[in-house]
Amino acid sequence: MVVVRRCLVVANQTLEDLELQEELRKRVTEGPSSFYVLVPNTRAAHYHVVPAAGGMVPMPTIVTGYGGPESDEEATEQARHRLERILAALTAAGVKAEGHLGSANPLEAMDNALAERQFDEIIVATLPRRFSRWLKADLPHQAERRFGLPVTTIVTKR
Incomplete structure (x- = not known):
């Protein structure tokens, strides 16, 4: 019997960054x-303007110049596009992947996802410490304590 490790990946602006990939x-x-x-689904006011680059091998390289959204609607659309691209890249590489946009509050979004599915671990990808609201709020440790799952934190270098 083959055991498949089920990972909950939590990311937004860092979704296409090399470290996560x-x-x-x-x-x-x-x-x-x-x-x-x-x-x-982070509000536009909470985005940080930083360049993003990525490229999961053997998937095509994804490079995005990122100036940040001007409205919440644009932020949602950008997040949706990043999600669609990563899901398509994972699927093209033969990896089972699905996902969705969740609450702007990452703990609430994780809580909702965990109410509907079971996971073996959580992977949180975040901006560098100087920009990251998630790290300032101690999100990885909060998630580990709240959900009782191992949490891997990926901090991008950009």
Whole structure:
């Protein structure tokens, strides 16, 4: 019997960053894995203007110049596009992946996802410490305590 490791991936602006993609690739090489990608629907006012780049091998390289959304609607549309691209790239690489946009509050979004599905671990990808609201709020440790699952924190370098 093949055991598939089920990972909840929580990211938004960092969804296409190389560090996260390398972590997902590592999980896949370690054994059968599936990913549920949860994108907290962050309001435009909470975005940080930083460049983003990525490229999960063997998936096509994704490079985005990122100036930040001007409205909440634009923020939602950008998040939805990032989600669609990562799900398409994972699926094209033969990896089972699904996901959705969730609450702007990442803990609430995780709580909702965990109410509907079971996971073996949570992977949180966040902006660098100087920009990250999630790290300032201690989101990874809060999630670990609240949900009783191991949490891997990926901090991007951009």
